[in-house]
Structure formats: structure tokens, C-alpha cells
Amino acid sequence: MTETSLAAGRYRVERTLGQGGMAVVYLAHDEELHRLVAVKVLAEHLAGDANFRARFLQESKLASRLSHPNVVQVYDAGETEGSPFIVMEYVGGDTLAQRGKLTHAEVLPLALQACAGLQHAHNAGLVHRDVKPANLLVREDDVLKIADFGIARAAELTRLTQHGTVLGTAAYLSPEQAAGEEVSSATDIYSLGAVVYELLTGRPPYEFESLADLGAQQTDGVITPLRDVEPSVPKPLEAAVMHALARDPRFRPASASDFAYELASASELPTKPSLATASTEPPHARTYRSLPGSRAWLWIVGAAAVALVAVILGLLSIGGGSSSARKPQPLPIRSPARGATPAAEARNLSAWLRAHSK
Amino acid sequence: MRSDEVARALTAGDPCGAGSLAQQLQRETIAAINAGRIPAAFQEQLGSTVADLVSRIQCVPVEKEHDRGKHKNKHKKDGEGD
Numbered sequence: 001m002t003e004t005s006l007a008a009g010r011y012r013v014e015r016t017l018g019q020g021g022m023a024v025v026y027l028a029h030d031e032e033l034h035r036l037v038a039v040k041v042l043a044e045h046l047a048g049d050a051n052f053r054a055r056f057l058q059e060s061k062l063a064s065r066l067s068h069p070n071v072v073q074v075y076d077a078g079e080t081e082g083s084p085f086i087v088m089e090y091v092g093g094d095t096l097a098q099r100g101k102l103t104h105a106e107v108l109p110l111a112l113q114a115c116a117g118l119q120h121a122h123n124a125g126l127v128h129r130d131v132k133p134a135n136l137l138v139r140e141d142d143v144l145k146i147a148d149f150g151i152a153r154a155a156e157l158t159r160l161t162q163h164g165t166v167l168g169t170a171a172y173l174s175p176e177q178a179a180g181e182e183v184s185s186a187t188d189i190y191s192l193g194a195v196v197y198e199l200l201t202g203r204p205p206y207e208f209e210s211l212a213d214l215g216a217q218q219t220d221g222v223i224t225p226l227r228d229v230e231p232s233v234p235k236p237l238e239a240a241v242m243h244a245l246a247r248d249p250r251f252r253p254a255s256a257s258d259f260a261y262e263l264a265s266a267s268e269l270p271t272k273p274s275l276a277t278a279s280t281e282p283p284h285a286r287t288y289r290s291l292p293g294s295r296a297w298l299w300i301v302g303a304a305a306v307a308l309v310a311v312i313l314g315l316l317s318i319g320g321g322s323s324s325a326r327k328p329q330p331l332p333i334r335s336p337a338r339g340a341t342p343a344a345e346a347r348n349l350s351a352w353l354r355a356h357s358k
Numbered sequence: 359m360r361s362d363e364v365a366r367a368l369t370a371g372d373p374c375g376a377g378s379l380a381q382q383l384q385r386e387t388i389a390a391i392n393a394g395r396i397p398a399a400f401q402e403q404l405g406s407t408v409a410d411l412v413s414r415i416q417c418v419p420v421e422k423e424h425d426r427g428k429h430k431n432k433h434k435k436d437g438e439g440d
Contacts, residue, residue: 225393239389251388262385335403342376342414343368349407350361356400 006080011039011087022046027090030075036090037075047083060086063149066124070117072137072147088147093140096195097133101202104233108267110136111196113144115260118192121149122185122256129183131191132172133198170211171204175218175247178211186249189259193244193252196263200237201229205245218247236266360386364411374417384408 005012011028017038018025023046028039046052057077064074076087096110114136121128128135128149137145170178174190177183198204205223208214223245226238240262246252253259336352339345360383367376387408390396396404 223392225395238393239386242389242392243385245392246388247392251384253385336407338407338410341368342411343365345407345411345414346361346365346368346376346380349411350359350365352403352407353359353361 006039006041006083006085007076007078007087008080011037013039028087030087038072038088038090039085040088041083041085044083053079053084056084056086059149060084062126066121066126066149068117068120069143070113070145071120071149072145074149089145091137091139091145091147093138095134096136096138096144096199099133099138099199102199104200104237104267107196107199108237108263109142110138110144110199111192111263112260114146114192114195115256115263117144117146118185118188118256119260121146122188127183127185128188128191129177130169130172131188131195132169133195134169136195170208170214171198171206173214174249176249178215178218184249185255186252189244189252189256190246190249192256192259193241196241197223197226197245200226200233200241203229234266237263240266361411364415368415373415377412377415377417380408380412380415384412 006028010031012031013026013028014036015027016024017027023040023042026039026041028037029035030037042053042056046056057079060074060077064077067073072091073089074086075089078085078087102110114131118128118131126149128146130148131146135147137147139145172191172194174183174187177187194205206214206217206221208217223242226241227233227235240259243262244252244259253262336345337348339348360379364376364379364383367373367379387396387404391401391405
């Protein structure tokens with residue numbers, strides 16, 4: 001690459017758009033197709049690692065298969081003068097990192113678009129692994145696009161995630177990622193949940209000093225309920241976001257579409273928003289029926305019922321009211337009887353909840 | 359209470375509806391636990407019981423019912439909504 005162009009002059013660099021720990025992003029003009037593009041050039045200290053270089057290009061090529069209005073399109077990837085680069089769709093506007101705290105009415109359309117983009121990628125077998133506000137670009141017309149598919153995977157595969165930049169993104173890492181365990185699409189759902197939490201409250205789910213601190217909090221800590229930080233958030237929306245932030249990936253929404261469905265139901269928005277940018281995927285296929293959007297009230301009623309039970313249980317726990325109220329007391333609580341049939345088990349559970357809600 | 363609804367759906371011979379309700383109960387339970395609204399001493403029992411309930415409910419097509427069940431089912435369909 002020269003100072004002003006790369007790929008044998010095809011891309012004329014106009015200015016630098018941004019610089020991170022892994023790469024520099026330029027605004028460039030595609031001299032063949034006569035359009036503006038964003039060109040990401042791998043940082044020199046990484047370009048020297050042949051293994052990483054190969055992974056970077058391989059993952060970029062996988063990402064180039066994605067074509068969706070909510071995913072930044074990868075046009076080209078290559079290597080010039082020893083520096084790997086990716087040519088991408090140029091997205092004017094800003095990132096969610098620059099937007100700061102938003103109202104839930106502003107957050108929801110953006111979150112639904114992010115879900116749509118993630119679902120598309122997941123359907124193609126790609127997990128982003130680094131969903132964070134800085135990777136969610138928003139155009140001036142409020143169309144959201146997810147950037148940098150494949151980059152995080154390339155970094156992981158070459159054990160480069162411990163570089164200094166990781167702390168900036170750690171707030172959105174899922175517990176399984178932080179623990180170095182296998183990741184799946186559920187990882188992206190957690191990260192998006194963390195982004196939504198931060199957009200709504202102005203702070204990430206966990207505030208931490210180090211990765212070790214984060215890991216400890218993700219293992220033993222409790223996320224401050226969203227509405228405790230921002231009371232204007234509707235309860236069903238809180239439930240949807242907290243569902244995405246479940247510690248165990250199995251307990252999160254089964255897919256990005258399901259998460260979108262929960263968000264839309266919680267906000268009484270259409271289940272399938274009419275925006276071309278929103279999800280057109282049906283909720284995750286189930287072995288039994290799911291609730292249609294027109295019955296969002298069921299979800300609201302259910303959330304209210306659980307909240308009522310939970311509040312009563314919460315009152316029980318702080319009944320002692322001392323300064324050590326945060327420490328759970330090792331009460332010898334007996335589990336609900338299992339029951340000979342599922343119906344009996346459900347009835348036993350109801351009885352148990354009533355007994356402990358008094 | 360959601361668990362009552364699950365029991366009612368099962369008793370009425372609607373395992374698929376019960377499954378949906380049970381999964382909804384599970385989502386709500388998890389959200390409540392994550393929101394810190396369920397005391398720690400109750401979380402294990404509540405979470406595992408709900409998970410067990412979800413796993414035990416099988417959505418079996420109604421067509422597979424046995425002869426003995428056919429007569430009973432006619433009575434049970436009363437009042438069953440969507």
C-alpha cells in the first residue's frame with residue numbers, strides 16, 4: 001500500500017476513518033466501480049503474523065457471503081505489499097458507541113435491526129463474537145448495520161484476544177467467552193442484550209476493573225435489574241433484556257429472531273416490523289406453538305405475575321432488613337415435589353410458590 | 359399464576375399449549391432470577407423445577423390418542439381456547 005492507494009491503485013484512500021488495536025480503517029474511493037468504500041487494513045504488528053494474516057483473510061471471505069441490509073457488506077479482501085485488507089460497504093453516520101444513552105422507543109428499532117442482521121449471519125453459520133456498540137453502525141436514516149463479522153474469530157483462532165483492546169469490549173463478552181469456553185449464536189444474543197442494557201441505562205450490565213473482576217462478577221454477581229437503573233423502561237422489556245443476559249446460554253432466547261420477538265412483544269411493536277431492515281425470519285421453530293404477536297398481552301400479564309411473585313419473595317428475603325441483607329441466608333428450602341405427572345408437578349410448583357409468597 | 363395455567367392446559371389435554379406456557383414460565387423465571395428478584399435461597403429449586411417441568415411436557419399430536427382417551431377428550435375440549 002502506498003500513502004494514497006492500495007490494491008494496485010484500485011482503491012484511492014481519501015482519509016482515515018478510525019484506528020483500533022487491530023486495524024486502521026480508511027475511507028477510499030473504488031476507482032473501478034466509482035463508489036466510496038471503507039478499507040480495513042490490518043495493523044502492522046498483526047500483519048507480521050502469518051497465521052493471523054491467513055485467518056483474517058479466510059474469515060473475511062466467509063463474511064463476504066453475507067448479504068443483508070443490517071450487515072455491512074464485505075466486497076473484497078486481499079493482500080497488498082504484505083498488508084491484508086478488507087474492502088467493505090461505507091456506512092456514513094455514527095456508531096452506537098457515539099450515541100450514548102437512548103430512550104426505549106429509540107433503542108427498540110435499532111435492537112430489532114441488530115437481531116435481524118445477527119439471525120441472517122447465524123443462519124449462514126457465522127457467529128460474530130464481538131457484538132458491541134462500536135461495531136453497530138447507524139446511518140443518518142437510522143438503518144443499523146453490523147460491522148466486523150469474522151474479525152473476532154480470526155483473533156480468537158490465533159489467540160490474540162488478550163491484546164489491550166479487549167478490555168474495551170469485555171463489557172459485552174458473554175460469560176462463556178470470558179471463561180474461554182465454546183461460543184455459539186447465544187453468545188451474540190448475550191452481547192446484544194448487554195448493548196441494549198447499556199443503551200437503556202447508560203452503563204453496562206457489569207462494571208469492572210479487570211477481566212478477572214468481570215469473570216468473578218459473571219460467575220457470582222447479579223446484574224442490577226434494568227428498571228432499578230432506568231425506571232422508565234417497561235417491565236416486559238426489562239424481562240426480555242434480562243432473558244438475553246442469562247448466565248447459561250441454554251436459558252437465553254433460542255435465536256436472535258426469538259429475542260426480536262420478545263423485544264417486539266414487550267414493546268407492543270409489530271412482531272415482524274415493516275422495515276425492510278427488520279427481521280423477516282420467523283421465530284425459532286418450536287415443537288409446539290408459539291404465541292402470536294397479537295397476544296403480546298399474555299406476555300405482559302405473565303411478566304406481571306412473575307414480578308408479583310418475585311416481589312413477594314424479595315420481600316421475604318429482605319425481611320431481616322439488616323446491613324447484611326445482600327448475603328443470601330442458607331435457608332433449608334425444600335424443592336417442590338416432583339409429582340407423578342407433569343400436571344401434578346405444575347400444581348406442586350404453584351403450591352410451592354404460594355407457600356413461599358406468603 | 360403461570361404454573362396453574364400449565365397444569366390446567368395439561369389436565370385439559372393440551373400438551374402443546376402447556377409446553378408453550380411452560381417455556382414462557384421458564385423465560386420469566388430466568389428473567390426474574392437475572393433481575394435479582396428471586397432470593398438466592400430459592401433460585402436453585404425454582405430454576406430446576408421449572409426446567410424439569412419443561413422437559414417433561416411432550417407435545418404429542420392429538421391424532422395418536424387411544425380409544426379409551428377418545429371418549430374422555432370430547433368432554434375435555436369444552437372451554438379450550440387457542
